[in-house]
Amino acid sequence: MSTPLLEIxxxxxxxxxxxxxxxxVNGISLTINKGEVVGIVGESGxxxxxxxxxxxxxxxxxxxxxxxxxxxxxxxxxxxxxxxWRNFRGNEVAMIFQDPMMTLNxxxxxxxxxxxxxxxxxxxxxxxxxKRAVEALAxxxxxxxxxxxxxxxxxxxxGMRQRVAIATGLLNRPxxxxxxxxxxxxxxxxxxQILSEMQTLCRKTGMSLMWVTHDLTVIAxxxxxxxxxxxxxxxxxxxxxxVLDKPLHPYTEGLVxxxxxxxxxxxxxxxxxxxxxxxxxxxxGCSFRMRCPKATEKCHCEPPVTETANGRRVCCFHPNL
Amino acid sequence: MSDTNKPYLRCEGLSRAFVKxxxxxxRIARSLGSNLREERVQAVDSVDLSVMPGEVLxxxxxxxxxxxxxxxxxxxxxxxxxGKIYYKGQDIDSLSAQEIKNYNINVQMIFQDPFASLNxxxxxxxxxxxxxxxxxxxxxxxxxDYLAKVMLRCGLDxxxxxxxxxxxxxGQRQRIGIARAMAVxxxxxVCDESVAALDVSIQAQILNLFxxxxxxxxxTCLFISHDLGVVEHISDRIAVMYLGRVVEVAPxxxxxxxxxxxYTKALLDEVPxxxxxxxxxxxxxxxxxxxxxxPSGCHFHPRCPHVMDICKKEAPVDMExxxxxxxxxxxxxxx
Ligand SMILES: Nc1ncnc2c1ncn2[C@@H]1O[C@H](COP(=O)(O)OP(=O)(O)OP(=O)(O)O)[C@@H](O)[C@H]1O
Ligand SMILES: Nc1ncnc2c1ncn2[C@@H]1O[C@H](COP(=O)(O)OP(=O)(O)OP(=O)(O)O)[C@@H](O)[C@H]1O
Ligand code: SF4
Ligand SMILES: [Mg+2]
Ligand SMILES: [Mg+2]
Numbered sequence: 171m172s173t174p175l176l177e178i179x180x181x182x183x184x185x186x187x188x189x190x191x192x193x194x195v196n197g198i199s200l201t202i203n204k205g206e207v208v209g210i211v212g213e214s215g216x217x218x219x220x221x222x223x224x225x226x227x228x229x230x231x232x233x234x235x236x237x238x239x240x241x242x243x244x245x246x247x248x249x250x251x252x253x254x255w256r257n258f259r260g261n262e263v264a265m266i267f268q269d270p271m272m273t274l275n276x277x278x279x280x281x282x283x284x285x286x287x288x289x290x291x292x293x294x295x296x297x298x299x300x301k302r303a304v305e306a307l308a309x310x311x312x313x314x315x316x317x318x319x320x321x322x323x324x325x326x327x328x329g330m331r332q333r334v335a336i337a338t339g340l341l342n343r344p345x346x347x348x349x350x351x352x353x354x355x356x357x358x359x360x361x362x363q364i365l366s367e368m369q370t371l372c373r374k375t376g377m378s379l380m381w382v383t384h385d386l387t388v389i390a391x392x393x394x395x396x397x398x399x400x401x402x403x404x405x406x407x408x409x410x411x412x413v414l415d416k417p418l419h420p421y422t423e424g425l426v427x428x429x430x431x432x433x434x435x436x437x438x439x440x441x442x443x444x445x446x447x448x449x450x451x452x453x454x455g456c457s458f459r460m461r462c463p464k465a466t467e468k469c470h471c472e473p474p475v476t477e478t479a480n481g482r483r484v485c486c487f488h489p490n491l
Numbered sequence: 492m493s494d495t496n497k498p499y500l501r502c503e504g505l506s507r508a509f510v511k512x513x514x515x516x517x518r519i520a521r522s523l524g525s526n527l528r529e530e531r532v533q534a535v536d537s538v539d540l541s542v543m544p545g546e547v548l549x550x551x552x553x554x555x556x557x558x559x560x561x562x563x564x565x566x567x568x569x570x571x572x573x574g575k576i577y578y579k580g581q582d583i584d585s586l587s588a589q590e591i592k593n594y595n596i597n598v599q600m601i602f603q604d605p606f607a608s609l610n611x612x613x614x615x616x617x618x619x620x621x622x623x624x625x626x627x628x629x630x631x632x633x634x635x636d637y638l639a640k641v642m643l644r645c646g647l648d649x650x651x652x653x654x655x656x657x658x659x660x661x662g663q664r665q666r667i668g669i670a671r672a673m674a675v676x677x678x679x680x681v682c683d684e685s686v687a688a689l690d691v692s693i694q695a696q697i698l699n700l701f702x703x704x705x706x707x708x709x710x711t712c713l714f715i716s717h718d719l720g721v722v723e724h725i726s727d728r729i730a731v732m733y734l735g736r737v738v739e740v741a742p743x744x745x746x747x748x749x750x751x752x753x754y755t756k757a758l759l760d761e762v763p764x765x766x767x768x769x770x771x772x773x774x775x776x777x778x779x780x781x782x783x784x785x786p787s788g789c790h791f792h793p794r795c796p797h798v799m800d801i802c803k804k805e806a807p808v809d810m811e812x813x814x815x816x817x818x819x820x821x822x823x824x825x826x
Contacts, residue, residue, distance in 0.1 A: 213690040276516040277523065324516030357553040357717060362761040366772030384690050387720065387763035391770035411768055428695035429765050430724035438702060439695040445660070
């Protein structure tokens with residue numbers, strides 16, 4: 171196979187807080203190939219966003235990437251200069267956030283912002299940049315984009331604003347989009363419009379997509395592959411149908427089992443016992459062991475990663491193999 | 492407990508309009524010379540709905556369609572613009588002082604946002620204990636025992652009574668909100684998006700708590716959510732709202748097996764499900780129209796695949812389409 175688009179190996183991003191070191195991302199490895207849609211799921215605080223920020227070179231104080239490697243088209247990112255990072259962002263990779271106003275400026279017209287975004291990365295005329303902005307808006311399904319491009323962000327509904335933010339991310343035709351829960355705050359109907367547009371884009375342009383969410387049902391419909399995170403680690407990874415139909419890791423099994431549609435109407439839902447551990451004070455060995463129905467004495471040691479024949483990975487002493 | 496054939500809560504022609512204030516972005520734009528004005532929103536538009544004793548009625552619909560506004564009016568915590576509310580068959584405008592007090596105790600609301608709805612400067616002891624003391628359901632000397640019982644029931648450690656809300660996780664805060672409502676021993680809960688902000692694993696814990704409380708205490712519930720998977724799991728009947736109006740009401744099986752209203756059908760098609768893989772997402776055409784300027788006739792007509800001439804001109808009336816099922820669509824009259 172050719173070089174993967176993105177290749178993360180043993181990445182560690184830690185936050186040095188007053189209370190101690192929070193190991194938000196603690197040795198994850200993941201590859202994304204061209205045209206692939208990869209879902210990242212896991213509960214709140216498991217390190218999904220920090221993984222995205224690490225790829226973008228946007229980890230803020232008191233956080234720092236403390237180990238591992240991130241390669242993009244074979245090139246190491248972690249040794250890039252500030253200038254190289256700036257070129258990389260927006261040009262080769264774009265990130266979209268749950269709140270579109272993290273991307274958009276409320277006091278500037280959409281065209282002003284989008285033209286600026288194009289011209290930061292490429293020396294093109296204003297007219298050319300505007301043409302691209304209009305094309306990008308059309309691509310994400312904004313009706314009469316020539317008109318709407320002159321509006322301010324507040325003149326759009328929440329779903330429309332999110333699409334404008336996505337269009338802004340698409341301006342320089344990145345190879346990879348990192349979408350951090352961009353539809354979580356939206357309605358099913360609008361979510362479905364955005365998913366449809368993203369899906370079409372990937373199919374048409376060969377763009378890759380990393381979709382971060384805690385909603386397994388979205389991943390089920392959208393992604394080719396899924397990585398499940400728990401306490402800063404990827405504890406299971408594989409093709410969507412494999413992972414959701416036959417989870418190998420006890421945590422994934424619990425997660426899939428607690429989705430309402432997996433349970434009989436009106437009956438108690440499956441519940442993962444216990445609580446998410448503090449990242450500052452992780453238990454020794456497997457960090458899921460306090461909540462795990464299968465845990466044994468062994469699990470006090472670091473669990474091994476097992477790879478199966480059909481390309482699945484699981485990090486557990488007692489996987490459902 | 493009242494007669495099981497009479498609605499516990501019922502509303503008739505219930506309406507509420509708001510004058511919509513500009514958001515921050517709007518105010519900034521206005522200060523920069525744009526000519527934005529404050530506008531009127533018909534958040535709830537002449538709704539007839541009944542909640543039967545002991546049932547869980549799910550209320551679903553897109554954001555901004557008026558679910559919270561309707562729920563808050565039914566709880567008596569938001570004034571109506573128009574319409575009637577009946578509590579155990581009695582018009583709440585004609586209740587005696589004592590009956591109003593009963594209504595206020597018996598119908599409790601659990602709010603959408605556990606962060607915003609808990610006073611950050613109050614300890615859990617006061618958050619949960621204030622109302623039962625006020626309503627004389629317990630005394631100061633017995634409060635600790637009383638609180639311990641309520642908190643245990645809601646899965647909270649009673650030794651936490653001296654903590655503040657920020658010292659709890661999201662799921663625990665949601666439990667505090669539930670415990671606060673349960674502390675006055677209500678007969679009916681209006682739950683507004685009580686699990687929307689939670690992870691699946693915590694969502695499961697809270698939903699289980701609900702179902703337990705409901706079964707044990709035979710509670711009546713109006714459960715508001717835009718998560719159809721959740722609503723399907725816990726509801727007996729479902730009401731679907733679109734732009735301020737209730738467009739369909741039916742038992743849960745009927746809504747999911749044979750939806751009638753084109754909007755209900757569209758909504759169900761969009762729901763992502765665990766067993767729907769590699770979906771070709773084909774969204775419902777058009778945007779949710781602005782409630783500031785709702786479409787004429789049937790509000791859904793610009794997005795409806797079955798739109799007819801009459802739909803653009805006349806608002807359809809609510810009618811019975813089968814025993815126990817109501818819908819508000821011109822297709823119902825055509826049958
Ligand atoms: N600025 C920060 N300072 C200290 N710790 C941080 C900071 N940002 C993140 N963390 C730590 O990193 C962990 C992972 O955070 P992250 O935002 O990646 O979680 P997530 O999986 O995206 O969760 P969510 O679903 O809630 O968005 C958090 O639990 C937190 O402890
Ligand atoms: N206090 C208020 N002032 C002005 N407008 C309001 C107010 N409360 C609600 N609205 C408007 O009324 C409409 C209905 O709002 P409501 O909160 O009832 O919707 P909802 O169905 O609960 O939405 P969501 O799913 O987002 O919670 C919206 O257009 C909203 O902007
Ligand atoms: S390693 Fe042990 S504790 Fe961890 S998930 Fe597997 S069985 Fe459970
Ligand atoms: Mg996050
Ligand atoms: Mg609401």
